[in-house]
Amino acid sequence: MSRSRRWPWFVLPLALLAALALLVTRGGLLSTLSRGVPPAEELTVERARLTPGHITLTIVNGGPDPVTVAQVMVDEAFWRFTMTPDRTVPRLGRATIDIPYPWIVGEPHQVKLVSASGITFDHEIAVATETPQADAASLLAFTLVGLYVGVLPVAIGLLWLPFLRRLERRWIHFALALTAGLLIFLVVDALHEALETAELVAGAFQGTGVVAIAVLGMWLTLQVVSGAKRSKGEEGREERLRLAFLIALGIGLHNLGEGLAIGAAYAQGAVTLGAFLIVGFMLHNTTEGLGIVAPIAQDQPRLGLLALAGLLAGGPTIVGAWLGGLAYSPLLGALCLGIGAGAILQVIGVLGRLVGRETGGALWTPLNALGVATGLVVMYGTGLLVAR
Amino acid sequence: MSKGKVSRREALRRGLWGAAGLASVGSVARAATLGIHTDPHTVMTGGLPQGAGIDPTAFLTAFDYGETSRRPDGQRVREYRLTATDRKIEVMPGLYYDAWTFNGQVPGPTLRATEGDLVRVHFTNAGLHEHSIHFHGFHAANMDGVFEQVPPGSSYVYEFEARPFGLQLYHCHTMPIKRHIAKGLYGAFIIDPKTPRPAAHEMVMVMNGFDVNYDVENEVYAVNTVPFAYQARPIVLRRGALNRIYLANLLEFDLINSIHIHGNFFHVYRTGTSLVPAEFTDTISMGQGERHILEFTYDRPGTFMFHAHQSEFAELGWMGLFEVRDEGVTA
Numbered sequence A: 001m002s003r004s005r006r007w008p009w010f011v012l013p014l015a016l017l018a019a020l021a022l023l024v025t026r027g028g029l030l031s032t033l034s035r036g037v038p039p040a041e042e043l044t045v046e047r048a049r050l051t052p053g054h055i056t057l058t059i060v061n062g063g064p065d066p067v068t069v070a071q072v073m074v075d076e077a078f079w080r081f082t083m084t085p086d087r088t089v090p091r092l093g094r095a096t097i098d099i100p101y102p103w104i105v106g107e108p109h110q111v112k113l114v115s116a117s118g119i120t121f122d123h124e125i126a127v128a129t130e131t132p133q134a135d136a137a138s139l140l141a142f143t144l145v146g147l148y149v150g151v152l153p154v155a156i157g158l159l160w161l162p163f164l165r166r167l168e169r170r171w172i173h174f175a176l177a178l179t180a181g182l183l184i185f186l187v188v189d190a191l192h193e194a195l196e197t198a199e200l201v202a203g204a205f206q207g208t209g210v211v212a213i214a215v216l217g218m219w220l221t222l223q224v225v226s227g228a229k230r231s232k233g234e235e236g237r238e239e240r241l242r243l244a245f246l247i248a249l250g251i252g253l254h255n256l257g258e259g260l261a262i263g264a265a266y267a268q269g270a271v272t273l274g275a276f277l278i279v280g281f282m283l284h285n286t287t288e289g290l291g292i293v294a295p296i297a298q299d300q301p302r303l304g305l306l307a308l309a310g311l312l313a314g315g316p317t318i319v320g321a322w323l324g325g326l327a328y329s330p331l332l333g334a335l336c337l338g339i340g341a342g343a344i345l346q347v348i349g350v351l352g353r354l355v356g357r358e359t360g361g362a363l364w365t366p367l368n369a370l371g372v373a374t375g376l377v378v379m380y381g382t383g384l385l386v387a388r
Numbered sequence B: 001m002s003k004g005k006v007s008r009r010e011a012l013r014r015g016l017w018g019a020a021g022l023a024s025v026g027s028v029a030r031a032a033t034l035g036i037h038t039d040p041h042t043v044m045t046g047g048l049p050q051g052a053g054i055d056p057t058a059f060l061t062a063f064d065y066g067e068t069s070r071r072p073d074g075q076r077v078r079e080y081r082l083t084a085t086d087r088k089i090e091v092m093p094g095l096y097y098d099a100w101t102f103n104g105q106v107p108g109p110t111l112r113a114t115e116g117d118l119v120r121v122h123f124t125n126a127g128l129h130e131h132s133i134h135f136h137g138f139h140a141a142n143m144d145g146v147f148e149q150v151p152p153g154s155s156y157v158y159e160f161e162a163r164p165f166g167l168q169l170y171h172c173h174t175m176p177i178k179r180h181i182a183k184g185l186y187g188a189f190i191i192d193p194k195t196p197r198p199a200a201h202e203m204v205m206v207m208n209g210f211d212v213n214y215d216v217e218n219e220v221y222a223v224n225t226v227p228f229a230y231q232a233r234p235i236v237l238r239r240g241a242l243n244r245i246y247l248a249n250l251l252e253f254d255l256i257n258s259i260h261i262h263g264n265f266f267h268v269y270r271t272g273t274s275l276v277p278a279e280f281t282d283t284i285s286m287g288q289g290e291r292h293i294l295e296f297t298y299d300r301p302g303t304f305m306f307h308a309h310q311s312e313f314a315e316l317g318w319m320g321l322f323e324v325r326d327e328g329v330t331a
Helices: A003-026 A029-034 A136-158 A161-165 A169-198 A207-230 A236-267 A275-296 A303-327 A330-358 A366-384 B003-013 B018-022 B027-031 B040-045 B056-060 B177-182 B311-315
Strands: A043-051 A054-061 A067-074 A082-084 A094-100 A109-115 A120-125 B067-070 B076-092 B095-102 B110-114 B118-125 B155-161 B166-171 B186-192 B201-210 B220-223 B235-238 B242-249 B256-261 B266-270 B279-281 B283-287 B291-297 B302-307 B319-325
Touching: A043 A109, A043 A120, A054 A067, A054 A109, A067 A094, A067 B095, A136 A236, A136 A275, A136 A303, A161 A275, A169 A207, A169 A236, A169 A275, A169 A330, A169 A366, A207 A236, A207 A330, A236 A275, A236 A303, A236 A330, A275 A303, A275 A366, A303 A330, B056 B201, B076 B110, B076 B220, B110 B118, B166 B242, B166 B291, B186 B201, B186 B242, B201 B235, B201 B256, B242 B256, B242 B283, B279 B283, B283 B291
Parallel strands: B076 B118, B110 B186, B201 B242, B235 B319
Antiparallel strands: A043 A054, A054 A094, A067 A109, A082 A094, A109 A120, B067 B076, B076 B095, B118 B155, B166 B186, B201 B220, B242 B291, B256 B283, B256 B302, B266 B279, B266 B291, B302 B319
């Protein structure tokens, strides 16, 4: 068959599909199927902003049909509210509800939206506290949070480089295996958090699907990128440096999600970033710095390159904290956590290949296995300090 | 962040607003130093709904005396017509509820007879479900509305002598009863004593509520169906004149309801079955199906609140206002 004849055969099923869709929607088939039962309505409160005397909700309609908000209750009392752009939220649409309400600092509040058909949607403000605004003061606060829990710990971890350089080769492999252990722990943790966050995403946006796309999309991207470079036949040294940067990037993307979660929790008053928590995050993330320098321990990387890798790994925490504190949504959270998980997953594979090649195929020496296990246990131990 | 916001929060922190101010940070506190607001909740809910099925103000004083005739022996006969229909009513602005109604309204019409009258109620079920009418009072077993269920499209005639005098009820008695009552099939039934009570400004108040999301809890509370109705349109009373409220509690799901009137006390005639008041109080609690007649007179002009003293019910709709005016003042 000639090339010119190809496309009609591609279009034919599509045309038939369109005709069928038209028949279903216009041909009265729907009225038979719907049986006159009202559709299930679904509204999700994506974000609650608290300013003095006001509660402002961002809501999303994740259901099959438009939903009209008729009344709003706060703490079991009907309350005045204004809604923009409209009382009726279209499918996949967003709206903002402003409620002038004398909320009380440090106490929980219950908000209930009542739709025109009487369906109610609950949202709990766990601890009422003023939501940070996008001003210099709060940007600085979030920057400091990112600095404390991301940038500085990673930078400190990088300082293990001189120590690693003085180690025997098998102990360097142990350090690399330990890095893999750290990363495996992070992947599991990130996936769990991503899927948990996905539960909060409005139904139609399919949070779980978003996580799958983010994880595999990132993994595939990095596979293609790192694979393309390797085919050019690099020196071992360059390859190890590349791996260090890949690890830094993976950790950085993970820290973006982590910063997002911390920023959001901080903004919503769900956590108090006490000294204990900050110190915990520092310990937890310092080990990430170790992971970056482990592959290049035998080399003499320039200080500038090291700093860059550190920034790549720690810096996104700051960006994440900004986003989380000022513009958090569960969808964004699930997406970022998924991307982080995908990136780390890819890095683990690369690490395994590197150690495998350097050890001439004898990857699973007792020492390497111990390294992976130690990495997992170290992350678990430091994770105890940041339980939130 | 604007300077104004900071200074206001600063003022709060220093306690300049006092306890009252702290309880109402925001628009209310911003409005005025003394915070005079006559109807905060009607502002909050957006006024009165257009499609409630009743006019709450008209319902207060609407009495259905039936079609009257005389039997050969001289007994007065009163014939009423009640039809059960399914109707979507707008309970609050924009909030719709699939109600079951008597004559298209919730509560059903207030039936009124005098003790000793022969009451004949022609009931037609035009709804989609089985219904019945159960009257409180003395009557034969087959007039009780429990065993004689009326299928959709059918009719039944209830006949009995109006006894005893007092404030009685009628409501559907089909299983599941809770749902049949909650959906709106109820009304007040006044039996006047043969010697009438003293002349007064009489009002019917049926305390009710709506479980709009069917979770077996009320989301909406009211007297006479429409939340905050008498806050949007206060009930006008004359200073010095006797007022009489026929108050019935037809709230489902919540075990108890109450009324409290401000700036005054009332005499309570429990179930309306005595002409001697049982109590002089300003707050009375009532279980499901309880009803009383309250009498009171305001000696001062002004606006006075009345509401359930379950504050939760009050803020979910069960509150209203009396506007006491001097004789001759109409506006």
